[in-house]
Every structure is written in C-alpha cells, then in structure tokens.
Amino acid sequence: MKAKVQVVIESEHGQLIVHDVATITRTTFSTGTLGLSLSEGKNLLQHLQASIVNQQVSEWLRDTRDCPICGSPRSLKGHHSLVCQTVFGKVQLDSPRLRHCPCEKADHRSFSPLSKRLSERTTPELAYLEAKWASLMSYGLTVDILSEVLPLEGQINTTSIRRQVERVADRVEQAMGPEKGIYLEGMERDWGKLPRPEEPITVGIDGGFVRGRDGKSRGEGHFEVIAGKSIAENDSKCFAYVTRYDEKPKRRLYEVLKSQGMQMNQQVTFLSDGAENVRTLQYDLNPHAEYILDWFHITMRLTVMRQMAKGLPGEEDPKATEKALDHLKRIKWYLWHGNVYRALQAVEDLTWHLDCLEPGEAQAKLFKTVEDFERYIHSNQTNITNYGYRYRNGERISTGFVESTINQVVSKRFVKKQQMRWTERGAHLLLQVRTKVLNDQLRDTFEGWYPEMKEAA
Template structure:
C-alpha cells in the first residue's frame, strides 16, 4: 500500500488551488509496529505541513503590503533578509523583505521590515507556552528531552534558550503587577457596610523555604529564603504564590493580587496564619480591614517537641534512681512544666504560659548535674520565651477554634512549600540559583500550579483561544 498526503490551499482571491505533497508512505505486510503513523512519520508530517502553511501565510501577508493602503502606489523594495522563526513543529527561515515607505506618507526615504516587526520574538506563542509550562515543572534539561521526544524540534532547542524564554515570560508577568503600596484597604467603613454579604473567610497561610545560592561567599550565605503561601476559600478553591524575599520589591502587591483574584471584599474576613517571623508578619498588615492574624500552632508544637526530646535525653543520660531522688524530681518537674506550658498555650492563656517557661528555666538552673543537653535546652527555653512574648497578641484559644472546626495550623502550607519550592529547586536538584533566576521561575511555576498560565497566554495572544475552542469542539 502506498499513501500520499497532500495539502490543498484555497486562495481567497479566486486563484487556482495549490496542491503540495507533504509525505509519502509505503506499507507492506501488516505488523503491529506499522499500524497507523509512527512517531517519526508524524513528526515529518507535522514539519512538512508547518513549512507549507508558514510559507503560504507569509506570502499572503507580504502581498498585502506591496501597495500603499492610502494611495495604492507600489512600494519599492530595499532588500531582504531571512529571519528565524521557531514553532512547535520546527525552526524555519522566513524571507523578510525591507520595503520603502510610500512618498505620500512624507517620511522621507524611510524603510521598514513588516514581517520582522510582527515576529519580534522569533518564537511561536504555543512553543513558548509549552516550554514555560514544562520548565516550570521540571529541570530545563528534562524539558528539552521531553519536548524533542514528541515534537519535531530535535537539536533546535536547548536548556539555555528555554531558560531565557521562561525569564521573558516571567518578566512580562512581573511588568503587569501594580505598584507596591503601604496598605491596600480601600474605601471607608460606610462603603464596606453597603457591599453584598461576604463569603466565608479566606484562610491564608505563609511559610518560608530555602534555596541553594549560586553566589556563596560564606557558609551562612549558601542559601536564601523563599516565602511561599497558599490562600484557600471555603469552597476549596486555592491559590499559591511565592517570591524570593530579598529580591522581590512588591511582596505586598503580590499578596493583594492573590486575594483580589479570589474576589476579596473589604467586608470579608481573612485569617492569616504564619510562624510569627518578622518577614511574614509585616507582609500581612493592612491588606484587609477584617483580617485576623494568628500564630501557627504547628510551629509552637515543634518547639515544645524539641524540649520534650531534650528532657528524654537528659533522663537517659543521668539515669535517676532511688539514690538520686533530687535529680528524678527535677526531671519530673521539667516534664510537668512543659505539659502545663503546652496546655496553657492551647487554651490561649499566655500569662500563665510565660510563668511556666520561667519555671522551666529555673528548674534547669537548679539541676546540679550537667548533662549534654542542659545548655542547649536553656537556650531553647529562653528563645521560646522571646518567641511567645513577641507573638502573644496573635495567640488565640486554639482549643476553642479546634472545637468549632476553625483552622489553627499551617500544615497545608508545609505541603505547599514542598511542591512549590522543594520539588523543583531542592530535592534531587544539584543546581544553585541566583535570586533573580529563582524568583522568575517561581512566578511561572505558581501560574502553572494555579492553572493560570494558559489563561495568561490567551490574554496576551487571543488567537490561542481559537485553537483551544476548536480542539474542545472536535473532542465533543
């Protein structure tokens, strides 16, 4: 069996149809591997169709520019050159003539290259979209391997070009972000009262992760911080965001846009949960008049668990028995005060909790023995007191909130840090990152994770929605 695949091009001006042969196939005895098109044949077919279609589209476009739109005079050609245009189905050299402006335009002897001006990026939006999407989810090298495996663009893309185009997309996204402001509360209380009844509270959790820095001048500069957050609505809709703390100049604007995308009203409650650090605490202020700021219970229990482990370690090391009742009593008091401290914090009783911390410190100083964990635990206890004292205004009655099914922990943000930052930047990744490179990649990555990247490209290139609608129609 012999097969010839042709393209038939119908001109709108009445010219005869053009028939271009794209591919010839031969099939003999039926074998499983010869049934239908092979991947190599499909790549060749797509490349041939793309070449023919591009050539005809460019020729038709340039034909419309040969005459002046105002007076109809023929425009003379200064010369021509080739421009490279990368698509999903290959890289092509397109003829780009340079045309003189018509004398009626009164521009003098000025010339321009209309095709080069229109194709300024030299890359098809669909290709840039796919490169950005996959490079946001996996390494640049793996993205190249995956795209060249399924598309006829082998040896025409490389990790450096993908990274460059991803940065271009991220910079365009960043350029659309509004200016930073000290506060984003709009209107006055009278205006808020006239707004429609608000929806359920929006829960927003913030946490930080760390990325290996490329410019490591000292051991302490080996990593830089990435702030990650997740905003969850009652119906389950969630948005994630991330930025490099020391690089981003618009963190509050970024957070405001996330809340705005979830239809935040000024009379709607927003519950912010964080670990109490100054960076994330300052970020939350003056974003909503109905905001509530809570210290995350998860980070409290982490510190209390560390204390418990240290007490267990001292018990194992000292091995108190009937001959040393004083040591056994002190260790028992340490655990009792720690349990009481946890109970008071769970019920929001900060003054009593601070007293229990003081009791812990006193008991440790009274311990005459000097186990290995004693100095470490003293340091942990003192740091914990400073931590609770600085955040006491943000410690609610966790028990009451828990009984009313209200959120008390940023555990949902811990998983967000894992899949937004760690999986792409840290785990099994040997790369070191500049702050700029990490920040730009984070912006495209959160767009992909929020299912917003395609919508962004359609907003930039409305024609992409036409192909998407046609695909959905054919599938139906």
C-alpha cells in the same frame, strides 16, 4: 501501500495551491506499521506547518507591498532570512526590505515589514509549552520531552528554555501593580453595604530554603523562599517569592486574595510561623483579618525542648527531667487555651528550674532554647488564640496544608531532585511561572496576552 499527503491551500482570490507534504509507504502489516509512526507524524506536521506559514507570509507581504497613501508599489531594496520558532519546528522565511514611498514620512529610507510584524520570533503556543513544562521539571528534561513529541530536535536547548521562562515571568511581574503599604479599599462606612461574602478565606504562610549559586559548600549560600496557600470556599491558590529579591510581596498576596473574590467585609484568617518577614506581609490587606500563630510551630518547638529535657543529668537532682517535663506540659496546656500570661509565667518557672541545676552542656543548650522560646512567644503573643476552642469548632489552627504547599511549590522543583544552584532572580522568576501553572492560570494569562490562542482553542 503508498499514501501521498498533500495540502491544498485556497488563496483569498480563489487560487488553489497544492504542496506535496509527505509520502507514506507500507509493505507489511503489523502492530509496528499500523498508522503513522511518531517520526512520520512529526515530519508531516513540520512540512505542513512550513507550507501554511509560507503561504500566510506570501499573501500578507503581497497586501503590504503598496504604499497605503498613494497606492504605488514600494521598490525592493533587498532580502534577508527570518527564522520563526513554532510548535511544529523552525520555519525560515524570506523577508524583503522595501524602500519607503516618497509620499510617506519616515525616519528611515527602508524597512522590513515582516520583521516589524513578527516582533516576537517564538509563537505564543510554543512559549506557553516551554514555560509550563520548565516550571514542572528541569530545563534538560523539558528539552527532552518537547523534542520527543514535537519536531523540535536540535532547535531548543536549556538556555533558550530558561530565557523563555524568564521572559514570561518578567511580563507577569510587569503586569502587577505597584507595592503599597495598605490595601484597604473604599471607606469603612461603605463596607457594610457590600454583598454578603462567602465563607472566610484561610491563608497559610511558611518559608523554605533554596541552595544559592554563590555558596561555596553545601552548608552555605542558601536563601529563603516564602510560600503560601489561600483556601476559599471552592478554590485554593498558592503563591511564592524570594524574600531578598521580591519588591512586591504584599501586592502579590493581595492579588491572590482578589482573584478569589475577597471583599472588604469578608473574614480572612492568616496562619503563619510568626517570623518577622511573614508578620509584616499579612497586615493591612483586609479590615476583618485575623492573625493566628500556627500551632504546629509551637508544638514543634515544645517537642524539641521535651527531647532535650530527657537528656538532663540527674546526679544532683534525680527528678530534674521530670520537673522540666512537667513545666513544659503546663506551658503547652496554657498555650492551647490561649492563656499567654500564664504560659510565660510557666516558661519563667522553667528557666528558674534550669538555672538551679548543675551547669552542663545539656542544661546550657536547653536553657538557651527556652530563652529563645520565651522571646518567640512574647513577640507573637497578640497572635496566640484559644486553639482548643477553634479546634472544637472545626476551625483551622495549623499550617499543615502549607507544609504540603512548600513541598509542591519549592522542594519538588528546587531542592529534592534538582541538584541545581539558583540565583535569587532565577528562582523568583521560575516560582512565578510555577505558581501560575499550579493555580491553572498560565493558559488564561497567555490568552489574555494573545487572544488568538483562545480563538484557536
């Protein structure tokens, strides 16, 4: 069997143009010869794409040859080649250079209409695919998978993929409004007139670390990434940024909340680990916001101190460990019920108990940890609530859902399996594309930039 594939193009003037695209030959019949092979399909698409693109360019150039003022044909100065990257392979185009008509007012004597029209040499759909897959896997694997299923062998590489991600992220960043100190909208007297809001929005924020490119060893050169998740009634969205690079962290979080329909009369609950850079991030975004110190981080610190207390020597006081554990139990109970005053008193009792013990390595380490814990509670005392009451009423008290977000947004792409070292800028820009993909917003973003993508879908 021999099958010829042709493309028949009908011009706007009704002329039929036929191009031979491929010839498929089959001499045997089996599962392996059934239909088109992957290589044949890629070859077919590449030749079909080239035929259609060249005809599009030819007709457009013919329509733009004449002067728009007097209608006289512009004279030809020369030709040069122009390469355009498409989903189905590179297409080399003939780009004529025309002289301006004497009746045209121009800064230059000649111009290339095709170069001016195709200012971007990568089609939107290819840019979308490159950015999407590069945010989900390494640049090398992105090159491999796109080259495997599309006719792009030898046409893309890790550098071009990385630059494409950065271009997309830069465009997303430029579209974001300027940073402000306060994001409260309207007047307080008007907030009560707003429609009744939906269920409260819960926002969890936490941090992680990414290995920096400038580190000289595995223990050096890490920088912090803040990531979080906002959960509305029927929607959840994540966000992330590099703390030392991002200049619009509060704007970033505000845009996420607005995309979920946040109103000024809607309750928003922020859960965080109490770090200084996180505390300042969540303020002045909503007048009905509630700020809660994450119970998980409190219990994590208490658990560490319990383990350290079990190592206290008992020569001088056989009940040293038992007393320390009892103090820690009281501290936890007071904090669980939101009694910060009594909790700090119990912490002070514990420090007195440790101070009376015989000095030693275990005692010194626990004493320092308890002092750090006291400062931690004191700094975040306004954000400590009655966790027991919230828990019994089915309200969130912990950022456990954010731990999974850190793993999904940061660890899977930057830390665990990808042994790359990152610049702060490179990591930040990739995070913006990755969160767009995880929030299922990247396609909508591209369709906003290129409406033709929505029409062709």
